[in-house]
Amino acid sequence: MHALNTQRAEPSIGGAGSIDLAKTQLPMERTDAQAIAALSGKLCVSMKDVVDVYKAEFDRLAAGARITDFLIVLALNRTRSILRARRAPATVN
Numbered sequence: 001m002h003a004l005n006t007q008r009a010e011p012s013i014g015g016a017g018s019i020d021l022a023k024t025q026l027p028m029e030r031t032d033a034q035a036i037a038a039l040s041g042k043l044c045v046s047m048k049d050v051v052d053v054y055k056a057e058f059d060r061l062a063a064g065a066r067i068t069d070f071l072i073v074l075a076l077n078r079t080r081s082i083l084r085a086r087r088a089p090a091t092v093n
Helices: 030-043 047-064 071-087
Strands: none
Touching: 030 047, 030 071, 047 071
16 A cells, blocks of 8 residues: 555544545535535535535636636635635624
């Protein structure tokens, strides 16, 4: 067995145990699904909400992209920013 083929623990969301990402219904690569699950747990936002925002941002970025190597990273950063902004309390001037 190759050293890089070791078993890794799947992300846990809200202490509810591990998530079998191979069985999720996410329409994306496993790497995307792992990042989305981690983001969902970190921000305490449902997976569906994270997937919805991520897909919209990924599609928006992909539409005008000439180089697609970093679309996942850019879409995840935008998703994180959008979800954090939704959680932020409104400030009164």
